[in-house]
Amino acid sequence: xxxxxxxxxxxxxxxHLAQTRMTIRQADILNDYLLGLSGVRQVSVYERTxxxxxxYTGERALVIRYLSVFQYGDQMLLPDAPDTGRxxxxxxxxxxxxxxxxxxIRRIFFPSHVRVVSTLIRSAPFLxxxxxxxxxxxLNVDVLDGLSIGLSLVRRDFPTAGTVIFLLKLGELLxxxxxxxxxxxLARSMSLNIERVWVKTQDGETLMPxxxxxxxxxxxxxxxxxxxxxxxxxxxxVMVNQASLTGESIPVAKRKGTMVYAGTxxxxxxxxxxxxQQSGGSRYDKIVALIEQSEQLKSPSENKAAILADQLVPxxxxxxxxxxxxxxxxxxxxxxxxxxxxxxxKLAIPMAxxxxxxxARGYHVTVKGGKYLEAVANADxxxxxxxGTLTHACPTVSEVIAFDGREADExxxxxxxxxxxxxxxxxxxxxxxxxxxxxxxxxxxxxxEYLVAHGISSMADGHKVVIGSHHFVFEDESCQIKPDxxxxxxxxxxxxSHLYLAIDGILSAVICISDPLxxxxxxxxxxxxxxxxxxIVMLTGDSxxxxxxxxxxxxxxxxxxxxxxxxxxxxxxxxRAQGRTVVMxxxxxxxxxxxSASNVGIAISDGAAIAREIADITIAADNLFELVSLKMIxxxxxxxxxxxxxxxxxxxxxxxxLGTAGILTPSFSALLxxxxxLGISLNSMRNILE
Amino acid sequence: MKxxxxxxxxxxxxLFGSAGIKLLSSKDAKKAYTxxxxxxxxxxxxVMNTATNVRENASDxxxxxxxxxxxxxxxxxxxxxxxxxx
Numbered sequence: 001x002x003x004x005x006x007x008x009x010x011x012x013x014x015x016h017l018a019q020t021r022m023t024i025r026q027a028d029i030l031n032d033y034l035l036g037l038s039g040v041r042q043v044s045v046y047e048r049t050x051x052x053x054x055x056y057t058g059e060r061a062l063v064i065r066y067l068s069v070f071q072y073g074d075q076m077l078l079p080d081a082p083d084t085g086r087x088x089x090x091x092x093x094x095x096x097x098x099x100x101x102x103x104x105i106r107r108i109f110f111p112s113h114v115r116v117v118s119t120l121i122r123s124a125p126f127l128x129x130x131x132x133x134x135x136x137x138x139l140n141v142d143v144l145d146g147l148s149i150g151l152s153l154v155r156r157d158f159p160t161a162g163t164v165i166f167l168l169k170l171g172e173l174l175x176x177x178x179x180x181x182x183x184x185x186l187a188r189s190m191s192l193n194i195e196r197v198w199v200k201t202q203d204g205e206t207l208m209p210x211x212x213x214x215x216x217x218x219x220x221x222x223x224x225x226x227x228x229x230x231x232x233x234x235x236x237x238v239m240v241n242q243a244s245l246t247g248e249s250i251p252v253a254k255r256k257g258t259m260v261y262a263g264t265x266x267x268x269x270x271x272x273x274x275x276x277q278q279s280g281g282s283r284y285d286k287i288v289a290l291i292e293q294s295e296q297l298k299s300p301s302e303n304k305a306a307i308l309a310d311q312l313v314p315x316x317x318x319x320x321x322x323x324x325x326x327x328x329x330x331x332x333x334x335x336x337x338x339x340x341x342x343x344x345x346k347l348a349i350p351m352a353x354x355x356x357x358x359x360a361r362g363y364h365v366t367v368k369g370g371k372y373l374e375a376v377a378n379a380d381x382x383x384x385x386x387x388g389t390l391t392h393a394c395p396t397v398s399e400v401i402a403f404d405g406r407e408a409d410e411x412x413x414x415x416x417x418x419x420x421x422x423x424x425x426x427x428x429x430x431x432x433x434x435x436x437x438x439x440x441x442x443x444x445x446x447x448x449e450y451l452v453a454h455g456i457s458s459m460a461d462g463h464k465v466v467i468g469s470h471h472f473v474f475e476d477e478s479c480q481i482k483p484d485x486x487x488x489x490x491x492x493x494x495x496x497s498h499l500y501l502a503i504d505g506i507l508s509a510v511i512c513i514s515d516p517l518x519x520x521x522x523x524x525x526x527x528x529x530x531x532x533x534x535x536i537v538m539l540t541g542d543s544x545x546x547x548x549x550x551x552x553x554x555x556x557x558x559x560x561x562x563x564x565x566x567x568x569x570x571x572x573x574x575x576r577a578q579g580r581t582v583v584m585x586x587x588x589x590x591x592x593x594x595x596s597a598s599n600v601g602i603a604i605s606d607g608a609a610i611a612r613e614i615a616d617i618t619i620a621a622d623n624l625f626e627l628v629s630l631k632m633i634x635x636x637x638x639x640x641x642x643x644x645x646x647x648x649x650x651x652x653x654x655x656x657x658l659g660t661a662g663i664l665t666p667s668f669s670a671l672l673x674x675x676x677x678l679g680i681s682l683n684s685m686r687n688i689l690e
Numbered sequence: 691m692k693x694x695x696x697x698x699x700x701x702x703x704x705l706f707g708s709a710g711i712k713l714l715s716s717k718d719a720k721k722a723y724t725x726x727x728x729x730x731x732x733x734x735x736x737v738m739n740t741a742t743n744v745r746e747n748a749s750d751x752x753x754x755x756x757x758x759x760x761x762x763x764x765x766x767x768x769x770x771x772x773x774x775x776x
Binding site: 006 | 757760
């Protein structure tokens with residue numbers, strides 16, 4: 001596409017695309033395309049002016065070349081470009097500018113008596129709202145707003161009334177905008193991961209975009225995945241977690257012929273479903289509705305702010321009356337009334353919370369509600385489920401130790417031959433290790449018997465082969481160790497788990513499987529402790545010896561080895577019973593009970609869908625330091641809320657004092673009050689981390 | 691005098707009541723309203739475009755200003771280095 005370079009500075013370029021107008025969709029496509037290029041750091045596309053600002057770290061020539069080959073119609077780009085909420089932003093920007101513009105026009109062009117009429121008209125809704133609250137016997141912020149506007153009108157102080165109305169309206173608009181935006185962002189990030197489903201066709205299963213699935217199609221959903229659409233079970237029996245619908249976290253059994261609902265998750269088993277209702281806006285709308293109902297957006301301090309604001313109203317009114325009685329001066333009394341704490345608290349604190357949530361998203365952390373951020377800031381105990389959080393959940397074979405005079409490579413070959421039929425992570429590790437060592441094998445074994453969570457047994461070349469856990473090989477199958485091998489057996493490496501292989505009842509090899517720790521894990525734990533976490537715990541299914549060795553490496557305060565899923569939830573509950581605020585971090589299906597039992601459940605976003613659905617916060621686990629960023633944002637937010645409280649209360653008390661002393665006129669104190677409110681709201685929207 | 695004024699007002703009112711309303715709701719008048727509305731909308735668009743343009747230019751200026759400061763800091767560092775070597 002043709003374009004013109006408008007401005008250049010170091011590693012930044014602004015270009016104007018050669019087109020007369022740019023649609024919102026086009027802007028999203030261009031934005032997505034540019035961000036996807038390597039060496040591009042940041043992009044803003046301005047659809048109104050057809051301009052794009054690109055910050056890059058790579059080479060300039062490359063950026064220019066990519067820009068010149070760009071085409072909107074490129075089929076590769078079309079389906080992938082996400083909706084970025086540009087439309088919403090545009091809508092509110094327009095509203096905001098309109099509001100400012102009209103105020104300017106009124107002030108400059110309207111003759112004074114027309115201005116009076118327009119002020120009267122615009123004040124009517126506030127007066128009515130105040131009266132309504134008063135009639136219901138409530139003395140809240142609406143009453144105060146109505147009173148201060150009404151009194152200004154009675155005193156024929158129309159400019160002050162106009163300013164108060166304008167600022168109240170501006171506050172309402174900003175609040176509505178930020179609220180809508182955060183709901184929109186959240187809903188988008190939550191509905192993102194289920195865009196494709198497995199559809200049954202004549203030649204097997206194909207992965208199809210959700211939008212192409214029609215009512216009546218048959219789809220397959222497996223363990224840990226989200227049911228994308230309302231449907232009926234045709235085949236299979238599953239346990240379904242319906243927490244997103246009912247709030248009940250215990251899974252429900254669903255059989256053939258029963259109905260399952262969009263947004264619920266299969267926790268066990270797999271099933272074939274017949275779609276009843278195809279996707280439309282409904283799924284997205286459902287998520288939006290869900291978030292809005294659940295009131296998760298409100299953090300405790302937001303509620304506290306709203307309640308406090310209402311509670312302060314009677315005192316403000318009483319103070320104003322008292323001033324009038326003492327001084328007999330209406331101006332002074334009104335000056336007190338003009339300063340209400342409410343709008344400052346009501347505006348600044350939600351702004352701070354929402355902007356912190358937005359900032360967290362920039363670090364690939366999705367927070368489902370403000371209250372979770374506050375809980376993270378107050379966290380006493382952080383519990384890690386080892387697999388998938390402290391490690392990459394990608395086990396590898398670190399060593400093969402042969403016994404009974406056998407060849408290590410031969411044993412690995414045999415193990416791979418049996419394990420390749422079972423797609424779980426340890427089996428994959430064995431098969432991959434065999435492939436890396438170029439150990440090919442032919443199928444020599446007979447029918448394989450697979451015992452869940454224990455192991456495999458089969459016959460190969462006329463010998464009975466068993467592979468599995470210590471318990472399975474030595475207790476269930478009562479295999480023996482040759483006396484000569486005892487010495488070596490007691491010196492197996494400690495920091496990995498072991499897979500035992502026995503031929504004809506004699507131990508032949510031990511395959512050491514290790515799941516390497518993330519390189520940053522130790523540093524993250526250390527930093528979390530500096531940020532105020534008192535106790536860091538690791539839970540793992542590993543044996544006691546392995547767990548102790550890893551816990552020592554990481555420097556955690558406490559660890560639990562050989563834990564079962566239900567133990568994890570118990571552990572969380574016990575910690576909470578001791579009055580601690582608990583953060584649980586996990587990734588798998590079996591972490592879900594623990595995630596929902598904790599104050600804040602954090603899930604790794606490429607883990608199981610169920611964990612993501614239940615969790616209060618999800619992080620993209622490219623790097624565990626995101627956890628540190630999250631904690632820092634949460635701490636910063638709580639600090640900022642405290643500052644807002646102190647500032648709003650002390651500044652406005654000062655204004656009241658000056659008003660009563662007669663130093664400030666009502667209109668000037670209203671102006672100062674409103675400017676400080678706007679100032680503190682804007683300050684609350686700044687990024688916490690730099 | 692007074693009577694003439696009142697007569698003029700009366701006749702004017704009667705005229706407006708019969709012909710004036712018709713004029714204001716006529717096809718031509720409607721056309722004029724449409725064009726005026728379109729003009730107002732265009733004005734709004736142009737205001738929004740100008741606002742965007744101002745924002746873009748402001749960010750250009752900011753980026754360039756940062757460059758200037760960066761260059762200054764670099765220049766000072768070079769001088770310090772030279773001083774250190776002596």
